[in-house]
Amino acid sequence: MTAMIDLKNVSYRYPVSDDSVLKNISFSIEKGKFTAIIGNNGSGKTTLCNTIRGFVPHFYKGDLDGEVIIDNTKITDYQLGQLGEKVGYVFQNPFIQVSGVKDNVFEEVAYGLENLGVPVEEIKVRVEEVLKLVKIEYLRDKNPFELSGGQRQRVALASIIVMDPEILVIDEPTSQLDPIGTQQIFEIIRLMKERGKTIVLVEHKMDLIAEYADDLLVMHKGELVMQGPVRDVLADPAFEKYQIQYPHVTEIALQLQKSGIPLSFLPIRDEELAEALNRTGVAVHD
């Protein structure tokens, strides 16, 4: 196994702050894995993302203890620009990611590649491809500032994907999107995974995490309290105490279990409920 992201005993304190927002965090993410960071707001998820992309401590300063290793190189040995090419970061708030220097979506998406000095012909091809992938071709001539929240969120994702980074760190990419738009974003992330990208996603929508992600990192008050494959973490009774939403089907299954209905396994996707119930159902076994 090759670790793409490796954190060893990482603690971090913002400047002028008394408390650490990250407390002694260690984990390792393999290349090509889709990992979701979950936890309630204020638990340190976004700071953790900022650590992986080097903004902590390169940009925010503050005290970082422990080691952050990205693709076998310590984060402190990277220039911030080099990291920017390796780790693509999609902001939580699409309203702030838009550059403000481009007056249409096509150019906005092309902006990162221009800065990297990619030849114009290649830029055009890559931008076209990404606009299609993210389903925003119809927005190409629109001013980024005239877009709705959901549209901006897609433009933000497109402008990162187009750079083709090895690692994608995506902070709540669907908060402004309707359910179908949300599903589409997850499909795009799945496609990125198929292309071998390593994906780190912060998201609250547990039904979709259960459907798409490989692994979970559970954050609670700055600590990494649980980690492992999605199914294992959700099946661990310890998960309940962190007051994080379960996938809806899991919540129902757990309540059924409490009411005395045995389950053959704990379902995490809607279509598994029938199976979890039937296998143990009286009618089936007796």
Place this chain on the structure above:
Amino acid sequence: MTELHLTNVSFSYPDGTKALENLTLSVASGERVAIVGQNGAGKTTAVKLMNGLLKPTEGTVLVGDWDTKNHTTAQVSRKVGYVFQNPDDQIFHNDVESEVRFGPKNMGFEPERVDALTTWAMKLCGISEFAEENPYNLPYSVRKFVTIASVLAMDSDIIILDEPTAGQDKIGLQVLGNLLRVLEEKQKSVITITHDMEFVTDYFTRIIVMANRQLVADDNAQKVFYNTEVLERSMLKPPAVAQMAKLLDFSPGILSKQQLIKAILAQRSL
């Protein structure tokens, strides 16, 4: 007590782009309504017409007995408070308490009332502990509560929440749910735009569905989420419970987790 009446309301931007077509709906005083629909369906345009931020190109918007065309947005906003979708479009103070206090103070309320409303709104939104904090040091989801508190503190009869559920965790959703109950007790009308269908089924009975700049349905949750035509036209995904109930072959109508659990238990005891 203020009623809201939209009659054949259409809105086009000056460049001719149509954003809303022929919307007719009324919200009774003290009523709670959810507006759902895809991005771009016209939801935000509809609510901006309700508080006078936009004036209809055709039709009339009545807030109580005021036609919004004859009043300034500042006047209408005393009756209809609107919490922006993006909190950063709204926040402009350096600390949370001043942000919340600004509205009621600006309305010219007595100092005691300003104090009471500010404290009440911060508490209801779960942000009392951040009173001294700069809003921009707080996470997006908490900033959203700062903007909600700022509008609640103005004590308007009608309150519009534009995607309050965006980015909220389980605890944030519980705060929102509680807030809706308190506002109902106070006889406030609350109109909420959201994409969270579970939140809708947990807290709303009346649902307005919009698609392609038009109203597609205005009905109770059961009828909306089990109406295939409405779902297809508006490209809505029914709540997870409805999907599970369908997979388990239950007859239509189940929407809440409790209903589904009851149905499964009942089946077992046969």
